[in-house]
Amino acid sequence: MTQVNARVLVIDDEPxxxxxxxxxxDAAGFYHLRADNGTNGLREIAQWNPDVVILDLGLPDMDGKDVLAKARAFYEGPIIILSARDKEGEKIEAFERGANDYVEKPFGIGELLARIRVALRQRAGTQPIATKVSFGDVSVDLELRYVTRGGEQVRLPPKEYALLSRLIGGHGKVLTHKELLVAVWGPAHMDDTQYLRVAVGQLRQKLEADPGAPTHIMTEPGIGYRLILD
Structure with a gap:
């Protein structure tokens, strides 16, 4: 359900x-704020503390990724990149600088509104992680390090459990391959993506109803993974 009067700041130089x-x-129940360049966008973020920021990367006064980095120094809310740049490297850098989502131009308004609503739900859930979380028929007790599926215990090796915990801590945000590899295997393995693919595959086999068509442990192609909680 839409958060009534949630403030959505759109930073884009295209009228x-x-x-x-x-x-x-407006029709979807949001309060629309506007900025036409990065400098004004940062000012609006500081003044209004919007609930969601929609940020273009091709701004006239500075690169949108620099706006993203500067905003992250004082703003913790969700930032959705809206850009015609479709190169994998651009997306990875945006996520590593703190973006929550990335929508390519041209885009469908229905998809963008859906992603805004997801971002709002994620922001509402960014209080400290509960000791117990669930998705599908899986329950995880983070305090006891105890995982069940359909009421039956699922035993996870340490690396798989560490990966699951890190994904839970992402609150639905895309976590890059590098972030996950460093967090679970350490800096020496930041390029060993095969480790990550195998561990994700094992988690899906154990926790997803249909590992071949997962609905919770989701892939962002070329970038990383996110976990969708209930």
Missing amino acids: QIHRFLGPAL
Whole structure:
């Protein structure tokens, strides 16, 4: 359900984007804020503390990734990148600098609104992690390090449990391959993506209803993984 009057700041220098997005956001129950460059965008973030920021990367006064990095010095809310840049490296760098999501132009307004709602739900859930979380028929007691599926205990090796815990701590955010490898295997293995693929595959076999079509341990192609909690 939409958070009524949630403030959505759109930082984009294309007037047609604001003409298109403004009415759509208003109709969906959001309060639309606008900035046309990075400098004004940072000022608006500081002044309004919006619930969600939509950020273009191709701004006239500074690169959007620099705006992202500067915003992360004082803003903890969700930032969704909206950009025509579709190169994998651009996406990875945006996520590593703190983006929560990445939507390519051209985009469908329905998809963008859905991603805004997901971001709002994630922000509402960014209080310290509960000791017990669940997804599907899986329950995880983080204090006891105890995992069950359908009421039956699932025994996970230390690396698989560490990976699951890190994904839970992401609150639904995409975590890059490098982030996960460093967190679970250490800096010496930041490029050993095969370790990560195998561990994710094992988790899906043990925790997903259909490992071949997962609904909770999700892949962001070329970038990383996210865990969708109930």
